[in-house]
Every structure is written in C-alpha cells, then in structure tokens.
Amino acid sequence: MERLPSWLRQHLAALRALLVLTVVTGVIYPLVTTGIAQALFNGKADGSPVEKDGKVAGSLIIGQSFTDKDGNPVKTYFQSRPSAAGAGYDLTSTSASNLGPEDVVDVLPVPGAKDDAGNPDTGKQSLLTQVCARSKAIGEFEGVSGARPYCTADGIGAVLKVFPAVGTPTRAVSVNQACPATPFVAVYEGVKVECGKPGEDYSAGRTVPVRGGATAVVPPDAVTASGSGLDPDISVAYADLQAPRIARERHLPLGTVQTLIQEHTTGRALGFMGEPAVNVLELNLALDGKRG
Incomplete structure (x- = not known):
C-alpha cells in the first residue's frame, strides 16, 4: 500500500490533535469542573441568587447598582461602591480600571x-x-x-x-x-x-x-472600584455614612438603621484577613422589611 505524502500525514495529525483537544478542553473539562462546582459549591456556583416576592432580586456574591431608570442613586437604599466592569457590575466585562x-x-x-x-x-x-x-x-x-x-x-x-x-x-x-x-x-x-x-x-x-x-x-x-468590579460589599464606614440619609428617607429611627448595619456586618476572614464588610443587597432587603 502506497504511503500518504508527508504533508498530508502532517495535516491529518494536526486535525486529529484538534479534534482530541476540542473534546477534552471544550467538552470534558467544562463538564467536570461544572459538576465539581455544583457538588461542592452549589449555591455560589449558581451565583448565590436571592429571591424577593418570588423573583430574583440579585446575588449575594455579585454586586449591583441601586439606581433609578435615569441612573441616579435611589435615596431610600444603601449604595454600592463604584464599578469599572462595563457600565457597572457587568458580568461579561468584569475588570478593574487598570489606573x-x-x-x-x-x-x-x-x-x-x-x-x-x-x-x-x-x-x-x-x-x-x-x-x-x-x-x-x-x-x-x-x-x-x-x-x-x-x-x-x-x-x-x-x-x-x-x-x-x-x-x-x-x-x-x-x-x-x-x-x-x-x-x-x-x-x-x-x-x-x-x-x-x-x-x-x-x-x-x-x-x-x-x-x-x-x-x-x-x-x-x-x-x-474593586479589582473585579463586582464586589457586593461595602465597608462599615461607608454604610454608617449612609445611615442618616436612609433613616431620614424611610422615616426610621437612626438607631434602627444602625442596628441593621451591625446585623449584616461580616467579620474578617479567618478572624484576621481583610476588614469587616456589609453586604449591600442583604442590607437593602432587610430595610424593605422595616416599616417607617
């Protein structure tokens, strides 16, 4: 049987390698990593969605803006930090400003x-x-x-x-x-x-x-802005700065708002890493449960 020309054998080998790598990296690897993520980190792997009145209100691990249709901050809600991800908290453009x-x-x-x-x-x-x-x-x-x-x-x-x-x-x-x-x-x-x-x-x-x-x-x-542009938390100092406005706009005692901040403040990771932080979405949802 006559052997194939060397150039043709090289092209066939490259094609086989392409097919194998496509299957391994494009099918098997994503399926395996997705399965492990779902098994070990089910909530976070799905974005840690939070529901309100039967609808998804946001995510505990992905920040969002609390603005009106014109992009102005809503006075009755705590505001998140700035975001350099796209137009703001864009999951498809997560990034820092690099400045x-x-x-x-x-x-x-x-x-x-x-x-x-x-x-x-x-x-x-x-x-x-x-x-x-x-x-x-x-x-x-x-x-x-x-x-x-x-x-x-x-x-x-x-x-x-x-x-x-x-x-x-x-x-x-x-x-x-x-x-x-x-x-x-x-x-x-x-x-x-x-x-x-x-x-x-x-x-x-x-x-x-x-x-x-x-x-x-x-x-x-x-x-x-944070490095990812998706940070869902703010510092306790920033939350405290906003508390008087929230109390005034919602007709709540300032002490009530400050108590909510304390209740939704997480400590340092492992007790010593980073700073205490406040999840903005959780805090705003807790505010909606208060009557003023």
Whole structure:
C-alpha cells in the first residue's frame, strides 16, 4: 500500500490533535469542573441568587447598582461602591480600571474636536479626578463634606505642571482645570498659576500634586472600584455614612438603621484577613422589611 505524502500525514495529525483537544478542553473539562462546582459549591456556583416576592432580586456574591431608570442613586437604599466592569457590575466585562496612583493628569476635551468615530471629544479623566468627582457627589448626596486631599473644591484633581522640570519654576499650570477656570491656587513658589489650555502639551513639565488641608470624610471604598468590579460589599464606614440619609428617607429611627448595619456586618476572614464588610443587597432587603 502506497504511503500518504508527508504533508498530508502532517495535516491529518494536526486535525486529529484538534479534534482530541476540542473534546477534552471544550467538552470534558467544562463538564467536570461544572459538576465539581455544583457538588461542592452549589449555591455560589449558581451565583448565590436571592429571591424577593418570588423573583430574583440579585446575588449575594455579585454586586449591583441601586439606581433609578435615569441612573441616579435611589435615596431610600444603601449604595454600592463604584464599578469599572462595563457600565457597572457587568458580568461579561468584569475588570478593574487598570489606573494607578500615578494617574493624576487629565486629558482635557478640545472644544469642537471629534474622535475617530466622529463623536465630540470628551477627553479623559485621570483616576485622581474620578475619585475627586465621586467624593464631591457623594458628599452632596449624603449631606457631608466631600472634600479630600489632592482635590479641588470643584471635584477635580489638584495637580500642577511646573516648568522647567528641574530648577527654579518660571511657569505653573493647573492642568486639570480647563480655561477659563480659576486655578485652585493663585501662586506656586512665586509664579502665577495658569489654567489649563485644552490640546496643549504639558508633558515636559514636572507633575506636582497639591495635597491641600482637607480631611476626607467619604471612605475610600465609596470612591474607588474593586479589582473585579463586582464586589457586593461595602465597608462599615461607608454604610454608617449612609445611615442618616436612609433613616431620614424611610422615616426610621437612626438607631434602627444602625442596628441593621451591625446585623449584616461580616467579620474578617479567618478572624484576621481583610476588614469587616456589609453586604449591600442583604442590607437593602432587610430595610424593605422595616416599616417607617
């Protein structure tokens, strides 16, 4: 019997390998892992759904937003932390923002400019400005100070670009405050501070975040997203910050709301790992069981 050409034998071997790997990794492995998950972690494997009035209200292990149809936070509910997963708590886009503490300079939108898709230029907010804006908004929502270090009074990252990068300053620009805004500080080391001009390149300057004298009242988890973007818990400090609003909106004694927070606070993992946390969905469902 005549042997097949070597090129054909190679293609047949590759095809067999493809079929075997498809069956092993695409059929057998998913079935085995799903079976083990269902056997050992039945509730969590199915997403730990929680029902209310016969309908699924959410998940104990996957966070969600408590907003109205326009995306505004509902005043009668505790609010979750921010999420960088898609438009917020999107299971198909679980991720972090991948922005770190060095991300402090905004890209200012250029008036009249458009992006590659033809949409108006919206610029890009740095992580610092995102945190400042969230803190300001939460402060207004909760009736407390939203001020925090390295933030301007209008909720923007308080950052200067100083020229030259080394030596005595001859120019200083508040790069996150677009003209004609008034810079958050008038003078830096004897040099008048300018507002930022959209489209101008300030990369050659030295980046100088200005701490200021503010003390943060809004907790860190209220203004930063979790690594997965799906964290269902908030800190006790953030829950306590929201308690007066909840009590006021639901016509409940503040002590009743604070007791509910305590009842739904979980301790540190293994007694020493992490911090105590409050599951937002459980807390909100418990609130719905109280009459005000």
